[in-house]
Each structure stands twice: as structure tokens, then as C-alpha cells.
Amino acid sequence: MRVLPEVLIDRVLEKLELSGRPEPTLEGLRTVYSAWCRQVPFDNIRKLIHVRRRDPGPLPGDDAGDFFGGWTRYGAGGTCWAGNGALCALLGSLGFTASRAVATMLVAPNLPPNHGSTMVRFDGRRYLVDASILHAEPLLLDESLDERAPAAAAPPAWSAVCSFRDGHWYVRWRPLHKPQGIDCRIDRFDADANAFRQQHEQSRGWSPFNYELHARINRGTSVIGTAFGQRVEFDARGQVAQHRLQANDRVRFLVDEIGIHEELAAMVPPDLPTPSPP
Numbered sequence: 001m002r003v004l005p006e007v008l009i010d011r012v013l014e015k016l017e018l019s020g021r022p023e024p025t026l027e028g029l030r031t032v033y034s035a036w037c038r039q040v041p042f043d044n045i046r047k048l049i050h051v052r053r054r055d056p057g058p059l060p061g062d063d064a065g066d067f068f069g070g071w072t073r074y075g076a077g078g079t080c081w082a083g084n085g086a087l088c089a090l091l092g093s094l095g096f097t098a099s100r101a102v103a104t105m106l107v108a109p110n111l112p113p114n115h116g117s118t119m120v121r122f123d124g125r126r127y128l129v130d131a132s133i134l135h136a137e138p139l140l141l142d143e144s145l146d147e148r149a150p151a152a153a154a155p156p157a158w159s160a161v162c163s164f165r166d167g168h169w170y171v172r173w174r175p176l177h178k179p180q181g182i183d184c185r186i187d188r189f190d191a192d193a194n195a196f197r198q199q200h201e202q203s204r205g206w207s208p209f210n211y212e213l214h215a216r217i218n219r220g221t222s223v224i225g226t227a228f229g230q231r232v233e234f235d236a237r238g239q240v241a242q243h244r245l246q247a248n249d250r251v252r253f254l255v256d257e258i259g260i261h262e263e264l265a266a267m268v269p270p271d272l273p274t275p276s277p278p
Helices: 006-015 026-039 045-052 064-074 080-093 193-202 247-258
Strands: 097-105 115-122 125-128 139-141 161-165 168-173 182-191 214-219 222-227 230-234 240-244
Touching: 006 064, 006 080, 026 080, 026 115, 026 214, 064 080, 080 097, 080 115, 080 193, 097 193, 115 182, 115 193, 139 161, 214 247, 222 247
Parallel strands: none
Antiparallel strands: 097 115, 097 182, 115 125, 125 139, 161 168, 168 182, 214 222, 222 230, 230 240
């Protein structure tokens, strides 16, 4: 795994509001991942601008340096392949045994893998830290347990539950546009950067994140974000509140609530209806 430059690591840790370099321990992982979930949104802002311009260059955030450059300058994160690739690179650079995982968001039956995630190992145990789901606490994948909640005190807003069945790990979580929850199935634990890059590039032709604005971040004990033109919030009790974002509200929402620089927020193109996959 390519190690990030020291100056970039320091800049990222500073923006994560971490006072020092965390040790590569489970407690250090909790510190980094919790800060990531509060500071780095899952969003398709830069990708949406890129594909709408028909820019033939690499997709934004495909390289970890580009991802962190966009985040430190504009506050924007990325979609799963970009965000988890960057998180994995950061953790590896900090001394954690981190690897990329390939998974499937089961929004429909019999889908091919469509999601990138991040795993960290300690003493033979795997922990999931996903830069898209943003479950705040590392999830232990222990096959001796039928289910494992992320933490006893985890707010319902972002709680996720793991279960092992049919030879795979599944994570039950709540997307903003499907608050009833969906399963994410972990298919591979050993993907490399090239596999992520190929999957990312394949999403250029069609992806649910190529047409309409999506964003998600943890705030306090709530999750806030936008999906399909709605501002959505899961509160500390897990209750859902949503209302439509009018055109004039969208930039202010991105700037004031998600933390996106106004220059970039103003460049986000209008939503287009998402077509059916090819």
C-alpha cells in the first residue's frame, strides 16, 4: 500500500480535529473513524460535477491524494470507491493493517458487487470501518457471534448490525432514502487499489450517484444529509424527518450543514431523474 506523504497526513489529521497521531490500536482506530464520520461526508458532489461535464479524466477522489486535496480545500468527500480508498490509505499510512473490501448493497436481488468498504485487522479479528455507511464505531466481524451491534451506546441514528449467514457477512444499515434499512453483503476482504479503480471507472456510465445530489454526515447524535431532493435527518431516537430542498436552499444546506465550500456548492448541477440501470 502506498504511504501518504507526511505533510498530507498531518494536514488530514488537523482537519479531522485530532490533536496528535493516533496509535495503530483498536482505541486509535475508534478515534480516527469517529472523527472521520463527523468530518468527512459521504457525497457525490465532485463526481456529479465531473460526469455532468463529460470530463474524460480520472474520476474525482480515485487517488487518495486527490480525495484529500478536495476534502481539505472544499470539504467534499466522495462516493464509496473514492472515500473508502482514501480511508484505507490513511489508516495504512498510520500503521494500521487496513485493506479494501468489495461488497454489494442489496437494493435488489442478484446484483453484482457495487460497493467498496474498508477492513482493519487486530490479532486475527476483522473490523469494518465504512466511509459511506458512517456507523461511527468499528464493527467487529466475529463468526462466533450471530449478531454484533456497533456499541451499546450507539445512537439509533447511525447504528448498524452485522450478521454472518450463507458464508458472508451482512451489515444492516439505514440509507437516507431507505430508512427501513437494507443489507450490505461483504464479498471480498482482499481487494487492491486497482480493483477499486476499475469498479469506480465502471460507475462512470451509470450509477445512482451520477444524476442526483447525495450527501450524508454525522452531526452530534444525528445523521443529516440529502437524497433525491430531500433533506433527511435521523435523530437521536432514530426518527426520520424530511422535507424537499428547493433550488435556493440547496447551496445553503451544503455550505451551512454539510460543510462544503460555497465555491464548490454553487457548481453542483441540478438534479436529473435517475434512469433505470442498463
